[in-house]
Structure formats: structure tokens, C-alpha cells
Amino acid sequence: MARRVRVDFLAKNIAEEALATRDIEQRMDGCRALRKRFGTLKVRKVLASSAGTIEMLLAASDGSEHEFIFTAQTSAPFKLLSIALREVHYGHG
Numbered sequence: 001m002a003r004r005v006r007v008d009f010l011a012k013n014i015a016e017e018a019l020a021t022r023d024i025e026q027r028m029d030g031c032r033a034l035r036k037r038f039g040t041l042k043v044r045k046v047l048a049s050s051a052g053t054i055e056m057l058l059a060a061s062d063g064s065e066h067e068f069i070f071t072a073q074t075s076a077p078f079k080l081l082s083i084a085l086r087e088v089h090y091g092h093g
Contacts, residue, residue: 015079
């Protein structure tokens with residue numbers, strides 16, 4: 001049942017042009033991979049927002065923090081285009 005709900009959610013809320021590049025099954029695989037890697041994600045804070053884009057700091061189940069960028073259509077029906085994870089690596093200079 002839960003899988004059907006997730007598939008229905010994606011079918012309703014992902015923009016057609018986004019589904020043309022990665023279908024629902026590929027997106028479900030991505031969701032499963034994120035869930036396995038991070039567990040339940042919780043919003044810590046909004047880092048930036050503009051028309052069609054919001055960048056957020058999300059906390060994983062282990063307390064680690066990760067930056068995600070959500071991009072949506074800027075006109076109706078305002079569906080989701082992408083979710084990206086920004087990997088931040090700090091090196092020694």
C-alpha cells in the first residue's frame with residue numbers, strides 16, 4: 001500500500017518534462033536510496049529561496065546535516081522538476 005501511495009504522489013506532483021528524463025520507477029529507486037542513506041529527513045532551516053527554487057538544510061536520522069535543492073515549475077501547475085543533494089566537502093588548504 002505504501003508503495004502505491006508514493007507512486008501516486010510522484011505521478012501527481014512531478015512535472016511531465018521531469019518524468020521524461022527519469023521515469024517514476026527511477027525516481028522510486030532514488031527515493032529508496034535516499035531513505036537507506038539518510039533515514040527520515042527533517043527540515044533544519046531554509047538556506048535560500050527564489051521563484052521555483054528552495055534550498056534547505058535537512059537533518060538525517062543520525063543527526064548529520066545535508067543541503068538539498070528543490071526546483072519546481074514557476075507557473076501553474078507548479079510541479080516538482082528536481083531534487084538535488086549538494087555534497088559539501090571541506091578540504092585542507
